[in-house]
Amino acid sequence: MTLSADVRVTRAGDFTLSAAVSAPAGTVTALLGPNGAGKSTLLRVLAGLLPLDAGRVVLDGTVYDDPTAGVLLPPERRPVGVVFQDYLLFPHLTALDNVAFGPRCRGLSRARSRQVAQEWLDRVGLGDLAGRRPRRLSGGQAQRVALARALATEPRLLLLDEPLAALDAGTRMRIRTELRRHLDDFGGVAVLVTHDPLDAMVLADQVVVLEEGRVVQCGAPREIATRPASRYVADLVGVNLVPGRGLGGDRVALDGCALTLPGAPVGDVLVAFPRPRCACAPWRRPTRGGPGPCGSSAWSPRWTGSWSRSKALPTSGSPSPPAPSRTWVCGSTPGSGWNRGPRRPWSTRVRRRTDRLRRSGERSRPRRWDRHRAWRPPSAGPRRGRAIVGAWVTGERWGWCAARPRAARPCWRA
Amino acid sequence: MAPALLLVPALFGLAFLLVPLLGLVLRAPWGELPAQLGSPEVLGALRLSLVCATAATALSLLLGVPLAWLLARSTFPGKRLVRALVTVPLVLPPVVGGVALLVVFGRRGLVGEHLHEWFGVSLPFTTGAVVLAGTFVAMPFLVVSVEGALRAADVRLDEAAATLGASRWVTFRRVTLPLVAPGVAAGAVLAWTRALGEFGATITFAGNFPGRTQTMPLAVYLAMESNPEAAIVLSLVLLLVSVAVLALLRERWMGGASR
Amino acid sequence: MRRRAGGTGRAWRTPVAVALVSGLAVAACSAPDQDVAQVGETSRSAVVFAAASLTEVLTELGAEFERGHPGTSIDFNFAASSALAQQIAAGAPADVFASASPEPMDQVVDLDLVAEPPVIFAANRLQIVVPSGNPGGVTGLADFADPDKVIALCAPAVPCGGAAREVLELAGIDAKPDTYERDVRATLTKVRLGEVDAALVYRTDVLVAGDEVRGVDFPESERVVNDYPLAALAEASDADLASAFVDYLRSPAAEDVLRTAGFDVP
Structure with a gap:
């Protein structure tokens, strides 16, 4: 079970996304890049919300999108689950009905799909909030409902678009840990869009760095961190x-x-x-x-x-x-x-x-x-230093080539 | 306290709208009211008006909601023109609408000719014609209202539904429609009131026959020719019924939506 | 405020001066020529409220009258007579009222709104009107009882409707109309469009419609003749002009025009 996508899409304006990504099942791939790099576009292509101009998207040997062959599977016929950036929970449905929506659409009976939904809500720890409307859920709760909703259809491809971006710092840390646990349990291919390297480092097995619609680096998180290939990554x-x-x-x-x-x-x-x-x-x-x-x-x-x-x-x-x-x-x-x-x-x-x-x-x-x-x-303040691998103070001193510090407050060595 | 520059015109505006209604109430021969209300002509016209307005609203919903969806959610060449054309009946004098309907659905009309020839159906002078006339003038209100609601609704929710396996139709039925329900309700109420008050297109297209095509506005107009007092009573009845229905609907739908 | 008052003062001072000067000039000339005075007068106008069936003929006669009386203008408001009577009773600014039947005029008379007793200046008779080609095969009043034929009548509340009811009663026919139109022109329109097989309208209206429709005479029409009363109104803004127009409508020249249009002239 693998995902192999060769994606070429030109959007309004002259933005062109041209990227190839492949990932085996059971792995999490993070698409890391600045805003406008094409991460979300790539995700939309994988979900089937955006057709390819050229290239090919194949999951487990099934071609989902291939313009030259004239194949294009609409999103509802793809085994995908998507967690959208701001979750996009249906505001008129309860948490339970939101999660039950997918199973119901995939042919389960009303009662059975509700049962499945309840199980998923229990798994994400929200079993007792099943009757709540999204409006009355906190950001973290909504995120978990969105994850449950995406997983309830038992997708083979899980797409997460900035799943943690809308959360405050404290919640984000907790949810990130939880998300890691759910991703570990997930057997399919997971693709995660983020602009936060920490998300990528913690959640992903493979990081694909996108800049201006192109892949600039691809590798294990540690490799990306220690051997950044571009200024952005660095x-x-x-x-x-x-x-x-x-x-x-x-x-x-x-x-x-x-x-x-x-x-x-x-x-x-x-x-x-x-x-x-x-x-x-x-x-x-x-x-x-x-x-x-x-x-x-x-x-x-x-x-x-x-x-x-x-x-x-x-x-x-x-x-x-x-x-x-x-x-x-x-x-x-x-x-x-x-x-x-x-x-x-x-x-x-x-x-x-x-x-x-x-x-x-x-x-x-x-x-x-x-x-x-x-x-x-x-x-x-309470912020800690950054995780910098290989940066150690030596006895040497940096010479005069540095310019005078600008507005920043210098911290002189005694 | 509101500034006088706003308050004064506002009060004048309010008076301008309410004083004519007040005049109607003051001049009404209240003594005649029960007798008029009980008369079969008035009851017939009232019943016909309510039935036709409701039928026109139903027809508007059936045709107008999909039309609004098309205008709001799809792209096709000439969409702007189509949108402008859809709203034409809003500005068209209803009599012109009636003439247009007659030219199309009349016995010698573009469509009516064939209807008559093939099915022996002749629309003018039937209750169906009243419903059509009402739909013609009322549907644009519904379309405008629903289209606005659809534009305001988040399209990405439709995408979310699609990724969960919902077909376009299921998405429309289970996501889009519930989301725009307040807009649909508001549009339906507007359309209903417009159809209830419809006069020009009705009398031109559907004619005027008691019990079949004579709705309340027509009855009022013709009563005005012979018996102005009766006309006032009829107007009052129409007024009371519309106010009552609107109040009820507001409670049920709009109130629920604006909560 | 003061500046404003001053401004207004200046604004009206000029016309007054002009009026004074021109008055002096007229006095200086001191040649009282009737025609010149008439031409120099501001134009006079009268508003005539007339039955819809008079639309074409009165428009023509009004233009004729204006030609004969330079500086005057006759404006018309054509509608159903009953509606016009309502409007006059409600204080609409009318100088002359020409009704298509006595009842609306009676309402106006009852309210003491006429300047002089109404006179009958024309009469009209009903005629069966069918679309050209007569698709319904209507030959006489008897066809009005056929439920399969699409029949239009004027609403009973308007004069042509009253007349139609009377004629049908006299002929002993139980008409099966499909619609009661709001006035005679609306009725005629339905025939012109071919939406109805037959209708009862005034003979004059049939003439107006020209080739699109055909009139079918029937004997009972002789027995119900619709009189057109005419009166200058008491609250006329220009009583002289109003009565001059009333007189004109009864002149031989006007009678010829009325006859040509299909009216009977008493």
Whole structure:
């Protein structure tokens, strides 16, 4: 039981989605990407709500959509279940009738479909709210009813469109954990659309990164996190990608400075800098005569692969290199000072992974890490740091190539 | 407190609408009311009016709701034109509507000719013609109202139903229609009242024969020729019946919907 | 407020000055020519409320009258006589009333709204009218009792309906009409459209309809003649013009026009 979709759709305007996705049964594939990347379009194609212009959608050997063969199965004839972004529960039906709607449409008797619905509501822990109208359900409850409704038809393809986006942070964490449990139980192919990397990391077995209608990277969550192939992914997973040039001899020239990276190749490279919670850069005037050494970096950069115009990255897809931009480099590299990063809850799962890595001592100096943590200003509030794999403070210090911090509050090292 | 610039015209407007009704009530020969109400002509006209208005509303629902769905949910070339044409009877003088119906469904009309030839059916001067005339003038109200409701309803709910395995028809019946029920009810009430008051198209297309095609408005008009007092009484009866029915419907449907 | 009053004052000062100057000019000329004075007068107008059956003939006579009396205009309101009587009783601004039967006129007379006693200026008779080609095969009044034929009559409340009922009673025929139309023109229209097989309307109306319909004479029509009373009204805005038009309608020239249109002239 597998899903194999080669999707080419042109929408009004000149947006073209061209993506190939395949997934075996029992796995969860996350479609990760910024708004307008085509994630939801891809999901709509899989659900049958949008016909293909070209390509092919096959599930378990059954062709659902193939324009050249003239095959197009309407959504009601596909074994799909969809959890929509804002759930789209039928407002005029009770929770029970919402869940019973699918089984009833698929031919079960009224009594039997209600029985099935009740079982599903029990499974998602809402058995006692069966008689409620959606209007009287909380966001989390509505999400669970929507999940029950989608699963009650026993689909072989489960599509989830930003299932957690409409929830507040606290609920989201709980529902995410629950969703993980239900997805583990689900035997078919699940495809999840999200723009939150944490959802993708926690829920998915495979992450497909979409940008501007194209797949830019595809792989296991960990691989995506550690080897981001594009600036968007890097931003998402918490590293900064800086285009540089390998000079040979482990030297890499960046915008305005140079640093030593063991094993760096010669030619165009992307250097990944973890985005720190609190960066500490001793402010020093540039020395005369061009780039100085970057040997004093506060953070040890890791690198994600070489970039060459004629050669693709080791990961799938073919991203264009981020345009070198002074503000971008200097505004987001470790030297730029206080950088809060996007507000994201700290997942226990990711934290554990981080802890594990920290324990392994891989290039890490826990003492310094702790010291940095201790400097977190009170304004940072209860938010925790990001899950950054491989970002460890070393004794080196970041050089002068960072620009002066902008409005952000700097956190100087003592 | 509302600003005077709004309040004064509002009160004038209210007076303008209510004073004529008040005049009707004041000038009514109340003594004659029971006798008039009991007379077979009035009862016949009243019954005919209610039956025909209800039948016209039913016919409007049967044809108008699908039409509204078509206008709201599908795309086809010339849709804007069709939408404009559908609302034409709203602005058309009903007499013109009557003439148009006569030209089409009359014995020598485009359609009526064949009806007469093949089935021996002649629509003018029958109760059916009254219903048709009422439907012609009332259905646009229903279509406009239901189309508005359909446009306001979330199409994605239909998509959700489709992904759950519901065919287009099941989706329409179990999702779309319940969602727009308040709009349908409002449209039906509008259509009913419009059909009840219908005069011009009826007298032109259906003629005027007591018990068969003479509805209350026609009875009022003709009574005005000979016996104005009776006309006032008839008007009053029509007024009372419409107010009563509207009040009842409001309780039952609109009230429930606006809750 | 004061500025406003001043403005209004200026606004009406000019016409007054013009009037004064022109008055002086007229006095200076001091040549009282009747015709010139008449032409110089603001145009006079009268509103005639007339039965629908008079539409064509009175429109023609009104135009004729206006030609004979420059500076006058005759405006018409054609409708069912009974409706017109209602409107006059309710205070509609009418100068002359021409009814298609005595009853509506009597209502007006009873309310003391006429300037002088009504006079009969025309009479009309009923005629059977059938669509051209006579699809129903109607030959006489007897066919009106045939339930299979589609028959239209005027509503009993309007004059042609009253006359029709009278004729049918005289002939001893139990008519089976399918509709009682609201006035004679509506009845005629149903015949013109071919929706009915026969109807009873005035002879004059049959003439108006031209080739689309055919009139069938029947002997009983002689016994029910509809008189058309005419009266200038008491509340006429221009009593002279109203009575002048009433007189004109009784002149030989007007009688010729009425006869041509199918009316009997007493």
